[in-house]
Amino acid sequence: MVSLFKKALESKKFVVTSEVAPPKGTNLEKIKHHIELLKNKVDGINITDHQSSVMRYPSLGGALLVKEMGGEPILQMTCRDRNRLALQADLLFAYSRGISNVLCLTGDSILMGDHKEAKGVFDMDSSQLVATIRKLEKGKDLGGNDLDGAVSFCAGAIVTPEANPLEPQLIKFEKKVEAGAEFIQTQAIYDLDLFKHFMEYAEQFPVKVLAGVILLTSAQMARFMNKNVAGVNVPQNLIDELSTAPKGRAIEKGIEIAGRMIKKIRKQKLCTGVHIMAIGREELVPEIMSAAELG
Amino acid sequence: MIRSITQKKTEEELDQLLTGIARIFIIGCGTCVTMTHTGGTPEVTEIKEKLLKKGKLVTGDLVLPVACDNLTAEVLHENRSKIDLADGLLILTCAFGVQTIARQVKKTTIPGLDTLFIGKETGLGQFDEICTQCGSCILGETGGVCPVTSCHKGLVNGPCGGTKNGKCEIDEKKDCAWTLIYNRLKDLNRLDLMKRYQKPKNFQREPRPGKYWLTPT
Structure with missing residues (x-):
């Protein structure tokens, strides 16, 4: 089974991925609508895994839906809710159903979400999950037992290029690459000069980098992220730019900013591609792509 | 004590x-x-x-x-x-x-x-958890700071993406264990230890309930 996403990563093209969020409940209309909008426009669709530790329809179910609808799913898997048995089992299941891309994440704390009294599992971490995939591919499980039928995945992980302090994150990044990550999605970046520095470093490693772009929906939202989201720093000039938009039109400014950034990343050939996150406003991704003059 | x-x-x-x-x-x-x-x-x-x-x-x-x-x-x-x-x-x-x-x-x-938790008084009226008795001590590779106990997620391969200015994502009053470890290993010129990949931990070193005999039976 060939991963179309992997093919795209290895081609010379500028890769674009995005993401959809499974619903709180069983009503799949909205996620189906988002998948429909994105599936022919992007090279891969991430399905988030109980993002911000909020219990939802599973990412595995969302990934199957993408597959059934003819899209290319990138299954997000966190280590927060499953131990090593459950994670391996879900990887076997995903592979058996044609899902061939996985993004390995440690996962937010349980305390970020809506089941604050639950037990966070963290039996493994993101780098160990990447290594687990590579082991399963060799036909062995983590216990060293033979598998009757192995897996094959395009496996990736994440990095936060604007973290403070940065070096501990870079050490973890190197461990993820050594463990076998083929691609790295970054946390949202807003300062392209900083990102250039990061890429000068990252280019030493055999890994494809997709720059994370989060749609800014208002000045207030940008300030909120600066205050509350680790590793996200929206510069003041962008906040000011969002503030200049007429009332109710900040989102258009946000689309313009995201489009402009993507265009620069592409023109300057800073990295393999971008991962567009329009949290809660997934229907706007095609507009962001138009603003970026993509496909 | x-x-x-x-x-x-x-x-x-x-x-x-x-x-x-x-x-x-x-x-x-x-x-x-x-x-x-x-x-x-x-x-x-x-x-x-x-x-x-x-x-x-x-x-x-x-x-x-x-x-x-x-x-x-x-x-x-x-x-x-x-x-x-x-x-x-x-x-x-x-x-x-x-x-x-x-x-x-x-x-x-x-x-x-x-x-x-089991811990110690680290300041006037301040108590910190020090050890969770996991049974496989990693302190030799982490500059004497325990990530199993001091990292909210017990991560052994480095920080998560939630760390912010040296603090933990769950509480800005709590230090990020991996920032402490990084600073310590850097001081010791031993960042090579942090770069060492740690396999998934053995959580059954002494299966619960813990029991130990001085003389094996």
């Missing part, structure tokens, strides 16, 4: 636990819970007055020197006449104390405290 860090249960929970128990004997401890002001003489006196106001009968009270010590058996024996009069024991010690007492006395035992 290693300490058991405790917190008082809420009055509401305690009322519920004491439902149907009319005559109560109260036990505190002179060691860890005295230091944390959760089960020393003042707290025993305070709860005694509260219970009397609620119409309970307090048959007696006592503050053991070290509740988890073997001598506890003797002290309880000396107080057996008052203990025998009670329907239940309200115990303001950590869970070690509660279990030590429960083994000695055939009475309903009600813990008045929740045991939060």
Whole structure:
């Protein structure tokens, strides 16, 4: 089974991925609508895994839906809710159903979400999950037992290029690459000069980098992220730019900013591609792509 | 010194636990819970007055020197006449104390405290968790800072993406263990240790319940 996403990563093209969020409940209309909008426009669709530790329809179910609808799913898997048995089992299941891309994440704390009294599992971490995939591919499980039928995945992980302090994150990044990550999605970046520095470093490693772009929906939202989201720093000039938009039109400014950034990343050939996150406003991704003059 | 860090249960929970128990004997401890002001003489006196106001009968009270010590058996024996009069024991010690007492006395035992963690006083009135007794010590590779205990997620391969300015994503009053480890290893010129990949941890080194013999049986 060939991963179309992997093919795209290895081609010379500028890769674009995005993401959809499974619903709180069983009503799949909205996620189906988002998948429909994105599936022919992007090279891969991430399905988030109980993002911000909020219990939802599973990412595995969302990934199957993408597959059934003819899209290319990138299954997000966190280590927060499953131990090593459950994670391996879900990887076997995903592979058996044609899902061939996985993004390995440690996962937010349980305390970020809506089941604050639950037990966070963290039996493994993101780098160990990447290594687990590579082991399963060799036909062995983590216990060293033979598998009757192995897996094959395009496996990736994440990095936060604007973290403070940065070096501990870079050490973890190197461990993820050594463990076998083929691609790295970054946390949202807003300062392209900083990102250039990061890429000068990252280019030493055999890994494809997709720059994370989060749609800014208002000045207030940008300030909120600066205050509350680790590793996200929206510069003041962008906040000011969002503030200049007429009332109710900040989102258009946000689309313009995201489009402009993507265009620069592409023109300057800073990295393999971008991962567009329009949290809660997934229907706007095609507009962001138009603003970026993509496909 | 290693300490058991405790917190008082809420009055509401305690009322519920004491439902149907009319005559109560109260036990505190002179060691860890005295230091944390959760089960020393003042707290025993305070709860005694509260219970009397609620119409309970307090048959007696006592503050053991070290509740988890073997001598506890003797002290309880000396107080057996008052203990025998009670329907239940309200115990303001950590869970070690509660279990030590429960083994000695055939009475309903009600813990008045929740045991939060085993740690130490690191500043005036500040207590920090130090070790979770995981059974496979990693301190040799982490500059003497324990990520299994001090990282919220117990990560052994470096920080998560939630770390912010050296603090943890769950609470800006809590340090990011991996920032501490990084700084320490950098000072020691041993960042190579942090770059070493750690396999998934063996969580069954000593399967619960822990048991250990000096002489293998």
